[in-house]
Amino acid sequence: MAKVVMTGNYAQSYASKLARAQVVAAYPITPQTSIVEKIADFVSSGEMETQFIKVESEHSAMQVCISAAALGARSYTATSSQGLLLMHELLFWAAGQRAPIIMGIINRAVAPPWSIWTDHTDSMAQRDTGWIQYYCESNQEVLDTVLQAYKVAEDPEIRLPVMVMEDAFYLSHTIEAVDVPPQGAVDAYIPLKRSPWVLDIEKPTRMGSFMGPDIYMEYRYIVAKAMQESRKVIVEADEDYGRRFGRSYGGLLPTYRCDDADVVLLTIGTASCTAKEVVDELRKEGKKVGLARMRVFRPFPEEEIARLASSVRAIGVVDRSWGFGYAGTMFTEVAGALYKSKSKPLMKDYITGIGGRDITPQVLRGIYLDLLKVREGDEEMEWWGLRRPEKEVKHNA
Amino acid sequence: MFEIRFHGRGGQGSVIASEILSKAVFLEGKDVQSFPFFGVERRGAPVQAYTRIDDKPIRVKANIYTPDCVVVLDPSLLKSQNVTAGLKEGGYLLINTEKKPEELTIDFKGNMATVDATAIALKLGLGSKSAPIVNTAILGALAKVTGLVKLDSITAAISESVPNKPEANAAAAKEAFEKVLIRRMAA
Known part of the structure; x- marks a missing residue:
């Protein structure tokens, strides 16, 4: 594929397909819905090999992604506003469990008053959950950033979930020209690799265990350190992407x-x-x-x-x-x-x-x-x- | 930069019209941006869609307030909507109606054009009798009125993106291109 015109939401869908996300679970909410509809199209037409899991709420969608990550699968979800707020509890779980989930967020104001339009309250309220947060300014950047996000999230030193934000309607429903990189080049940039830290029937282990005051703090410290170190990885992932695809965005603060x-x-x-x-x-x-x-x-x-x-x-x-x-x-x-x-x-x-x-x-x-x-x-x-x-x-x- | 605002009713295909136009313009190598009115669309309710076209990359991400061109897909909207709001003097107003431009009493200093897109859509079996889909016809007329995009690009974009009856839709654009009546603003 080359340059095509598409919405910011489709840029998310195409990126999750290019990344070969193995598990997708999401619950519909305006203005996120068309991301998942497009992914469902890809799955039904056989263009995308993914386990598409229907769920009854955003909370369950996040739990599916956390579980998929625990088994070593690459996962993707997307939500907005109230849906993101409902996930809040599990966002900590995802980060604490070092689940490299990628989530598209269509920034939408929080009720009341009821609104479907954009502002950033929904994702800013997730600031301290341990998720890396990117905010995009174009549909091209949405697609490129989802791919960069997998690179960062799955880095063995980082292993943290990432949110890729786009403004409701200004990107989600706006059509712009987007360059869709070739599948082979994306595979080379973010190869599917099985993480060594997964649940395995041959080597029984536990995740999310109970931990006493003697060790809990160290676990939180490790997450904090991974987040600190992700700065460097984010910049490198952006530069590497630039060398391979001819587009980079200037790191954290262009x-x-x-x-x-x-x-x-x-x-x-x-x-x-x-x-x-x-x-x-x-x-x-x-x-x-x-x-x-x-x-x-x-x-x-x-x-x-x-x-x-x-x-x-x-x-x-x-x-x-x-x-x-x-x-x-x-x-x-x-x-x-x-x-x-x-x-x-x-x-x-x-x-x-x-x-x-x-x-x-x-x-x-x-x-x-x-x-x-x-x-x-x-x-x-x-x-x-x-x-x-x-x-x-x-x-x- | 050239900015277009489409007025239609939910279900008429205004948003799709702006999307097809985007693809046509993109095929010609220009930069383009299209978006629906950021609202809650319902069948039959007035809806708006927007398109920006430029030779340079488009950076503005905001609504369109002073369009160069307004396209009205449903003439009944002329009674309830101020379709010329913000429309630039010397710009273009294209209306789907059986009337001639001279027969319309709209306060607007610019180029007025009319085309009976409904009749064309009905003849070619686009949509149903009670709800004909006029969006592809109107794009043919738009190409003629503004000279912004070639008819060939419109029909190519239609073939690429209309899943149902692409030939009839392309024929509708062609017929409207030929039949549109234009009253140019006196120089």
Whole structure:
């Protein structure tokens, strides 16, 4: 196959087929459904040899993947929003059991109010589950990243599950040209290898056992260490992919026109793609702006952020999720990463795009112009583009 | 960049129209992006779909607010929807109707075109009598009106992606290409 036009969801389906996922289990939820429908098509037409297991909930879907991984099978699932929240308990299981599961997440706002549109609250709420998290900005990147994710997840030193995020509708249902790499090249990049740490009837063992205070902590430490070390593996997997397929994405925190920038905006997901257009426009007007994209949120790119901070006057963070009681989810993490840094740029958190509110070029332009004016002592957080002042919000009796 | 907005009703094939158009444009080597209105579609309810076309890679990932072209698949939508909202002056408005462009009273400074895609679809047996599928016919007309894409590319994209009656669908596009009536904006 070569370049074809497809949705971001189909990019996930094609990637799972190219990766020869041996077990797929998923429960339908808008806007994830078409990923699994396409995989079901592949399976029924015989194009994909996989055990497709129908389940009654997302919780069971994750359990199937964990069990498949325990037997050494390559597995794949996908979900969104409430479905991901229902899985939460088992996400810890997957990471703790070192199950290299790949999961497509179609970022969708969390209810209530009921919404099918995008924001990042669902996956940000899984921050501490031990999963590696990638956020994509194009359908091509979705396909490439799922393949890279298998490379990282199955690395013997890492063995952690990975989420590959795409924004609901902006990628999931949007058609773009996608280059589908040849099967042979994908097989060479991520060969199916049987892990030595699997359940085997010949060599009985247990997984997920009870552990007392004398040893539990060490097990958690090993997971923590694997996550730390995955930084290097993520960068290598991306570079290796680039050499083989001609596309790489710049590791954990790709930057755009940041070299001589006065201010940099840090974005995540599809807003990043739109922001590049705005950066070019503002550069033409002589404004020294740059862009950094949080491609990988876990492990967190703290060194990359510290490097970025050393040369800019201000960093703005566009948060498409909010941590109740404090601040935007990325903002707090970015601010934390700057704690050790010698240079401390001004910071401002722009909370926008919540529940699918469109992040247009005009919105991002407004944010950049605001960031260019930021001075010491200014308000550090703003819900950008709120339509009604608080006093006007009335509750229906 | 050229931006198109399709107005139709759920089940008429507006989203598929934008997909076929994407494939046709892609066959000509341009970059393309298509998406449905990010909503909950229901059969019969007004729906919208969008297509962006450019010679350079398309980076904007946001809704379309000021299209260069609007395509209306169901004339009854003219009563309930503001189909010209944001449509650029000098742009294109293509409507599936039996009326001629001169007979329509729409406040729009640009190129108006009409084609009876419903009659073409019925004649060629596309969809049912009560719900003819007009999306492939309208794309033929779009190719003629805008000159954006060749008819051959549209019919090639149809053959590639329409599972049911690809020949009749390609014939519908061809017939609409020939029959579409255009009232160009005075220079």
